[in-house]
Amino acid sequence: MPLEEFTAGLALVDHHVHGAFAETLTRQEFEEALNEGSPGPVPPGTTQLDSQVGFAVRARCAPLLDLPAHASADAYWARRAELGDLAVAARLLPAAGVDHWLVDTEHQGERLLSPAELARTGGGAAHRIVRLEALAETLAAAGTSAASYADDYRDLLRAACRDAVGVKTIAAYRTGLDLDWSRPRDADVREAARRWLAAAGPAPRLADPVLVRFGVHCAVGLGLPLQIHTGLGDRDLDLRRADPLLLLGLLRRPDVMAVPVMLLHCYPYHRGAGWLAQAFENVYCDVGLAVNQVGARAPAVVAESLELAPFAKLLYSSDAFGPPELHFLGAALWRRAAAAAARAWVAAGDWSEPDARRVIAMVGRENALRAYRL
């Protein structure tokens, strides 16, 4: 089977994804949700779709809504509004060709399809990823005390992980990754909890470095794959402090080396992440989110992700959140990019075509099935 056809037909494991919107969007909400949150207004005569991701929507999603490829932003919006959000999702989600969705449910979960609804609409099976910082915030909202914080957190984590396939930390957003990654002592956890709970208020947000580290170390003790947000995100992030190379102190710990560590997004630090995946036998990486945002440049980014990382250590993810366009595009752009990169190496005599098919199946599917024990 030709490489392109093989790649197009491969069922993917999307190992880091969020729900699709379950609500009706305004045009402004739709356009802003496509990028990493740069809100309008945009200059007259332009739209948020004047970007690589916007052009990719017009090129690749429009035909699935019965429009010609490259339909204008106005025509795309008009057709989208005519169909309705759930009908658009019913067309785009199955077209992603994903048969396992590993869903982070924490961020704005009430606006999104649940994992079960995502799987029902998109096909395949959904699995849950537990977000570590959210558990701390649940405890704070429930009025836990500083004295019982450590035990309460461990109990809640254990219960939350019973039906989960992995855990995730957004330390990059909350503290930056340049932390002392040693395991905090119980006395330090108690003192940090006392300070944080006293100041937490009605909508607690965990940004205390001791408690963030504590959550990560508790999770490592459970042995589930640990997803770590690295690289790009929205403007709440200090991107300089999201370089995965800042995780060396964590990755060198023997207990951490015993669990799979999944570096998410990584871009623009994906080459450093590739080195980590080569240097540490338990480290994996992806270029999720970036593939959507760079659109037509996805072949370059995916090719770069295939430089240093061993092929058994790369994963596919869309990191789609909100518009189902992103769930579909992540898959469509990754398929095209992976096939284009591999095709060039086959043509140059560097890879054989059977090897190319094998690598694409590993990255798109098999590595995640193995690492997450799906």
Ligand SMILES: [Zn+2]
């Ligand atoms: Zn995400």
